[in-house]
Amino acid sequence: MAAVTSVSFSAIAQSSSDRRAPFCTAARNFGFEGFRFRSSFSCHYVGVRASNSTSRMVIHCMSTSTDVPPTVAETKLNFLKAYKRPIPSIYNTVLQELIVQQHLMKYKKTYRYDPVFGLGFVTVYDQLMEGYPSDEDREAIFQAYIKALEEDPEKYIIDAKTLEEWARTQTPSSLVDFSSRDGEIEGILKDIAERAASGNFSYSRFFAVGLFRLLELSNTSEPTVLEKLCSALNIDKRSVDRDLDVYRGLLSKLVQARELLKEYVDREKKKQEERAESQKANETVAKCLGEPQFVGH
Template identity: 95%
Template sequence: MAAVTSVSFSAISQSSSDKRAFCTVARNLGFEGSRFRSSFSCHYVGVRASNSTSRMVIHCMSTSTDVPPTVADTKLNFLKAYKRPIPSIYNTVLQELIVQQHLMKYKKTYRYDPVFGLGFVTVYDQLMEGYPSDEDREAIFQAYIKALEEDPEQYRTDAKKLEEWARAQTPSSLVDFSSREGEIEGTLKDIAERVASGNFSYSRFFAVGLFRLLELSNASEPTVLEKLCSALNINKRSVDRDLDVYRGLLSKLVQARELLKEYVDREKKKQEERAESQKASETVTKCLGEPQFVGQ
């Protein structure tokens, strides 16, 4: 059984209300965990007896040839790839997401696909909107995906291709992908085939990816989602459930960003007050340190 340990990120303090708002967002993106099992075969290789004791030597060999990394391994990979402190209001969400995505990735049926990539990129960009540095936000994205042993450039490239494709679609052409040829159409056909054969790992990121396709193609009618799910052989009730969660998250994200802005403003004001106080103290010290001459 693999041991799972906790690795904490560097953090700065924040109010409990700020943290609770983002924690709620992270938990609502949760995935069902998966367990990893390895089978072992054992055989006796020798028995030696004496007057006092009997000893049996057993060699055990794992039949698993591809042991997945632990959650702790993935977290450690992230820490190695991005070593700068992350404000804990974001750090908490990232920790939750990386654990959930780790568990999902190492399911036997998992295989990356562009719709999943679009869903993750959409969620990540919305969660990290307002991060103090655009450069750091992208560096964190790179470190996060690489920690999962995947290609961050593929995520970004696939998300961009799907977004451009969806903008050029109408509600009818979106659901009629199976009758046309093209790179994205081929991707969607492959997903439909894998779902039909039972070789597909559904997730909320995939549902968000579908939602983004509908959004960009201006497909607001509920029947369009039903037809798209049918064309992809996806259970619509699962998608409806996860999209309800996602829509709720969007409103929570607005609240969380407002809390974050208030937090940043408070910290900025405190820094300015400390700077003014320090400047005043230095002025007083300077004045007291100069010799005072009284008329002679």
């Protein structure tokens, strides 16, 4: 006679988020909602007792679960592994904030990369890293950042360049009237509009910055054009306005921080020069005192 026992359980796995370093309100507001993933497991235990009083248990386990994303800590660690050199705190603080926020946004179920989003991120990154001491390091940091999020940095660069070139050839009217024309970028914008209309579009603040950049490159300054473009894309203009205000505030704070950093670097450079001159003078005096003195008879 066989006895069958079945045990099942479910567990909720939530991505952990590590403690954030303090930063300005504008940077914190440039964030995204959290998310949760659910996994379920079931195990069936089958016990069979034979006539010779020996027993044997066979365990059949089955697991069905969604793909478990990396944690925020793992994404940050991947970035640090990819770029091992120290980053000045003014840049590193904002980068750490952005990578946390972009991690949370990317692993939402509704996330899907699009070139306007890519343009927005590249724009934010370029503004953030403006004035970085080394162009080579700035590029290396960009590569490490995007790869830590398991995405392709070259795609971001190519898409941003393609959209920028396209926007420079547009007028306010042609920019808004994309749905009536054929073309690569027009097709991308149509796809965004269709997904937004059906509720399958994941709006983000990088997307808002991408829209702003398109308007900027097409020499569009009339506020009504942004309203019309948002309407054509089925995007809430109030969200775009709010996020652009946050973006402008962040840029303003970065400018102030860069000025303070420059003053600090200049002061330290001056101190080093003064110390070097003082050391040189001391060495000269010591050399003179150490030389034998000859007195003529």
